Amino acid sequence: xxxxxxxxxxxxxxxxxxxxxxxxxxxxxxxxxxxxxxxxxxxxxxxxxxxxxxxxxxxxxxxxxxxxxxxxxxxxxxxxxxxxxxxxxxxxxxxxxxxxxxxxxxxxxxxxxxxxxxxxxxxxxxxxxxxxxxxxxxxxxxxxxxxxxxxxxxxxxxxxxxxxxxxxxxxxxxxxxxxxxxxxxxxxxxxxxxxxxxxxxxxxxxxxxxxxxxxxxxxxxxxxxxxxxxxxxxxxxxxxxxxxxxxxxxxxxxxxxxxxxxxxxxx
Amino acid sequence: xxxxxxxxxxxxxxxxxxxxxxxxxxxxxxxxxxxxxxxxxxxxxxxxxxxxxxxxxxxxxxxxxxxxxxxxxxxxxxxxxxxxxxxxxxxxxxxxxxxxxxxxxxxxxxxxxxxxxxxxxxxxxxxxxxxxxxxxxxxxxxxxxxxxxxxxxxxxxxxxxxxxxxxxxxxxxxxxxxxxxxxxxxxxxxxxxxxxxxxxxxxxxxxxxxxxxxxxxxxxxxxxxxxxxxxxxxxxxxxxxxxxxxxxxxxxxxxxxxxxxxxxxxx
Ligand SMILES: Nc1ncnc2c1ncn2[C@@H]1O[C@H](COP(=O)(O)OP(=O)(O)OP(=O)(O)O)[C@@H](O)[C@H]1O
Ligand SMILES: [Mg+2]
Numbered sequence: 056x057x058x059x060x061x062x063x064x065x066x067x068x069x070x071x072x073x074x075x076x077x078x079x080x081x082x083x084x085x086x087x088x089x090x091x092x093x094x095x096x097x098x099x100x101x102x103x104x105x106x107x108x109x110x111x112x113x114x115x116x117x118x119x120x121x122x123x124x125x126x127x128x129x130x131x132x133x134x135x136x137x138x139x140x141x142x143x144x145x146x147x148x149x150x151x152x153x154x155x156x157x158x159x160x161x162x163x164x165x166x167x168x169x170x171x172x173x174x175x176x177x178x179x180x181x182x183x184x185x186x187x188x189x190x191x192x193x194x195x196x197x198x199x200x201x202x203x204x205x206x207x208x209x210x211x212x213x214x215x216x217x218x219x220x221x222x223x224x225x226x227x228x229x230x231x232x233x234x235x236x237x238x239x240x241x242x243x244x245x246x247x248x249x250x251x252x253x254x255x256x257x258x259x260x261x262x263x264x265x266x267x268x269x270x271x272x273x274x275x276x277x278x279x280x281x282x283x284x285x286x287x288x289x290x291x292x293x294x295x296x297x298x299x300x301x302x303x304x305x306x307x308x309x310x311x312x313x314x315x316x317x318x319x320x321x322x
Numbered sequence: 323x324x325x326x327x328x329x330x331x332x333x334x335x336x337x338x339x340x341x342x343x344x345x346x347x348x349x350x351x352x353x354x355x356x357x358x359x360x361x362x363x364x365x366x367x368x369x370x371x372x373x374x375x376x377x378x379x380x381x382x383x384x385x386x387x388x389x390x391x392x393x394x395x396x397x398x399x400x401x402x403x404x405x406x407x408x409x410x411x412x413x414x415x416x417x418x419x420x421x422x423x424x425x426x427x428x429x430x431x432x433x434x435x436x437x438x439x440x441x442x443x444x445x446x447x448x449x450x451x452x453x454x455x456x457x458x459x460x461x462x463x464x465x466x467x468x469x470x471x472x473x474x475x476x477x478x479x480x481x482x483x484x485x486x487x488x489x490x491x492x493x494x495x496x497x498x499x500x501x502x503x504x505x506x507x508x509x510x511x512x513x514x515x516x517x518x519x520x521x522x523x524x525x526x527x528x529x530x531x532x533x534x535x536x537x538x539x540x541x542x543x544x545x546x547x548x549x550x551x552x553x554x555x556x557x558x559x560x561x562x563x564x565x566x567x568x569x570x571x572x573x574x575x576x577x578x579x580x581x582x583x584x585x586x587x588x589x
Pocket of ligand 1: 068069073091092093094095096097098099100142
């Protein structure tokens with residue numbers, strides 16, 4: 056049975072359809088990478104899965120709980136088993152890094168403060184921020200915030216990890232380390248992960264399954280090899296990094312020509 | 323004409339909608355408030371509440387004291403210039419004592435707190451909304467109402483009445499100083515007169531009023547923050563509208579309460 060299953064999901068913002076009848080199953084213990092152009096609705100899908108917004112129609116179930124219709128108590132129970140790193144990091148600006156990571160541990164567990172300190176240090180060390188625990192989010196670089204968000208997502212040793220572009224803005228070395236970390240978590244703790252990324256290299260390194268979003272639907276879902284072999288022109292374009300609107304189209308060239316001429320004609 | 327009706331109707335509906343949301347939020351916060359209480363609640367919430375109390379109460383103290391002193395002088399002088407003509411200068415004492423206990427103490431405090439803390443609530447919560455911190459709280463299985471609103475409301479309920487008492491004291495003190503300089507009335511004697519002219523009923527009425535004002539300020543501030551959609555500009559607008567709306571509602575509530583107390587007092 057899939058751990059997360061999305062059925063016929065339709066999401067609209069002010070009448071504009073962002074997700075259009077989307078279906079996706081995520082099996083336990085697998086890493087699913089979500090690919091798709093900017094603005095294709097990846098973050099929107101994650102927000103729906105987390106129960107932050109209600110869909111226009113369709114359903115989402117996590118571990119058998121229908122996220123769109125369940126009670127607040129059930130919602131909380133499911134959310135406790137999910138660790139999330141938002142695209143914008145969404146760290147609490149009033150708290151230091153340590154407190155950001157420690158928050159759930161302090162409030163949802165009965166662990167002793169010394170144990171919590173140790174866990175927090177470990178989680179920060181894992182993303183290379185062990186020395187920065189006392190700093191506040193405003194004092195961090197963009198990439199450091201991203202990593203801190205990952206550390207916070209890992210705080211409660213979640214069953215499901217949801218990462219929205221965790222490696223955007225990271226240097227290649229740190230990004231590669233993050234990939235290895237995700238793989239390690241899968242191997243060691245059978246964690247289930249849903250990762251949004253734009254890095255093809257990273258996607259093919261970590262993914263068990265790849266789902267490609269386009270125009271509110273999933274164009275391709277499958278293993279790495281299946282996606283590599285996919286002949287859909289959109290998928291090929293994405294994988295081969297072909298620009299959708301090449302700058303040298305004749306129409307654009309003639310437009311520029313006319314524009315330059317009109318400027319020259321001016322007194 | 324139909325257009326005017328339409329606009330009036332739409333405006334009325336949106337105001338009703340606003341008051342409705344305010345009520346819903348009030349109930350939700352009351353239910354979440356247990357968590358913020360000392361001993362029976364969550365100690366983290368209580369600590370946050372104490373922190374807020376200091377911020378609302380102690381930090382506003384100099385400003386409220388100064389405002390009340392000035393208003394005390396103004397009231398005493400304006401009163402004296404009229405009452406002197408009837409040779410009834412001693413009524414200034416009643417005017418200042420009763421005026422400040424029943425009316426000006428709570429009202430001046432409410433205006434100061436709405437400008438300082440109501441706007442701060444809106445700014446803080448609005449920023450948390452824009453930076454997705456509120457969403458992060460939700461996915462970490464926290465209840466934003468309990469986590470953010472309840473400590474603020476509890477703090478306002480404690481701090482505003484205390485500040486009102488301080489405001490009344492300083493206003494009355496200013497009246498005493500005026501009497502001392504204009505008629506050489508001994509300050510101790512002045513305070514004895516003051517105590518005879520204030521009744522317990524006045525103090526109770528003042529406390530009820532300040533609790534109502536605290537409720538209005540805290541909830542309008544928080545609601546404005548939670549209604550923020552979009553970017554930093556929306557946060558700016560929400561702070562302005564928090565001050566404007568809460569000041570307006572405070573004065574409306576003041577009128578209603580004063581009317582009720584007037585008729586209850588006559589009966
Ligand atoms: N709160 C909102 N209100 C209105 N429209 C929204 C809202 N959030 C997202 N959208 C729209 O939904 C679409 C998908 O947005 P989303 O953030 O999911 O994209 P994305 O795939 O995550 O893009 P990126 O890779 O750039 O992060 C966009 O066209 C965006 O304009
Ligand atoms: Mg996104």
